[in-house]
Amino acid sequence: MIPLAFDFAGESVLVVGGGSVGARKARRFAREARVVVLSPAFADADFGDAERVRSRADRETLDAWLARLDPVLVVAATDDTETNEMAVAAARDAGALVNRADHAGERAFDDVAVPATVRDDPVTVAVSTGGTSPALAKHLREQIEASVAGAGAMASLTADLRADLKAAGVPPGERRDAVRAVVRSEPVWKALRSADAKGNQAVDDAVRRVVADVVDTEYTT
Numbered sequence: 001m002i003p004l005a006f007d008f009a010g011e012s013v014l015v016v017g018g019g020s021v022g023a024r025k026a027r028r029f030a031r032e033a034r035v036v037v038l039s040p041a042f043a044d045a046d047f048g049d050a051e052r053v054r055s056r057a058d059r060e061t062l063d064a065w066l067a068r069l070d071p072v073l074v075v076a077a078t079d080d081t082e083t084n085e086m087a088v089a090a091a092r093d094a095g096a097l098v099n100r101a102d103h104a105g106e107r108a109f110d111d112v113a114v115p116a117t118v119r120d121d122p123v124t125v126a127v128s129t130g131g132t133s134p135a136l137a138k139h140l141r142e143q144i145e146a147s148v149a150g151a152g153a154m155a156s157l158t159a160d161l162r163a164d165l166k167a168a169g170v171p172p173g174e175r176r177d178a179v180r181a182v183v184r185s186e187p188v189w190k191a192l193r194s195a196d197a198k199g200n201q202a203v204d205d206a207v208r209r210v211v212a213d214v215v216d217t218e219y220t221t
């Protein structure tokens with residue numbers, strides 16, 4: 001298994017099965033994609049911005065929705081093995097990727113597995129156990145959560161810093177050293193985690209101190 005980061009913006013995802021698992025997957029993909037959930041009944045759960053279509057998935061209904069949505073991904077999440085198999089076959093014929101929720105083991109979940117994910121936008125950390133132990137993926141995700149806090153702000157601030165240094169004519173070697181020093185700096189992390197807003201003075205000061213140690217070229221931000 002090799003994780004890839006996939007941009008679902010502008011794409012569609014078809015979820016088959018509206019139980020708690022279908023809801024979790026729908027919520028996940030509806031952050032970016034247009035998601036349609038096909039199911040005769042829906043759990044009392046949060047489906048995010050997904051559209052719910054009350055219908056049993058048979059081959060004809062699946063083919064009609066596949067043609068209509070042209071999804072990049074089909075999630076087979078019913079409690080019925082035959083329906084999930086049918087959804088996999090229909091998705092394959094339509095050229096979509098498949099995620100199967102009721103199977104694990106070597107390649108048994110088909111094309112893609114959904115990892116446990118920690119987000120601090122724009123940073124995401126994903127944990128996969130290769131389909132072997134979702135409970136372990138969840139546990140590791142919970143442990144990682146604390147260390148990812150502040151990473152989103154760190155990503156944004158180093159992107160800005162890189163652009164500022166470039167605009168100021170700081171050579172590539174020094175830019176790289178400065179960005180590396182900032183992402184490793186405990187005082188910057190500490191300031192980020194205690195800051196209530198991006199641009200907080202303590203963060204700026206900590207970054208300035210780290211950069212001044214590394215960059216010889218004169219620059220102003």
Ligand SMILES: C[C@@]1(CC(=O)O)c2cc3[nH]c(cc4nc(cc5[nH]c(cc(n2)[C@H]1CCC(=O)O)[C@@](C)(CC(=O)O)[C@@H]5CCC(=O)O)C(CC(=O)O)=C4CCC(=O)O)c(CCC(=O)O)c3CC(=O)O
Pocket residue numbers: 024025028099100101102103104105109112113114115116117127128129130131132133134135136137138141
């Ligand atoms: C293969 C995969 C396919 C896929 O769904 O993509 C799959 C398959 C199966 N899950 C099962 C069970 C559970 N799944 C969870 C939780 C999560 N499952 C997720 C992903 C994946 N699950 C993919 C592999 C990911 C990897 O590589 O590790 C997570 C990470 C992401 C998400 O779904 O959002 C999300 C945690 C989100 C979070 O909190 O961070 C819990 C924990 C709980 O509920 O507390 C349990 C109960 C405990 C247990 O059994 O382990 C079963 C048995 C069903 C049965 O026995 O009937 C199967 C099928 C089978 O194993 O045969």
Ligand SMILES: NC(=O)C1=CN([C@@H]2O[C@H](COP(=O)(O)OP(=O)(O)OC[C@H]3O[C@@H](n4cnc5c(N)ncnc54)[C@H](O)[C@@H]3O)[C@@H](O)[C@H]2O)C=CC1
Pocket residue numbers: 016017018019020021022038039040041042043055056057058077078079080083100101102103134
């Ligand atoms: N991948 C994962 O993270 C997990 C997977 N599972 C597996 O996922 C499956 C689903 O789990 P839950 O959501 O808890 O089950 P559930 O029983 O709550 O929901 C199943 C849903 O499928 C729908 N359904 C049944 N036949 C259908 C058809 N022909 N067309 C469309 N929808 C249909 C039902 O109406 C129901 O909404 C389970 O069988 C289990 O093996 C279970 C836990 C976690």
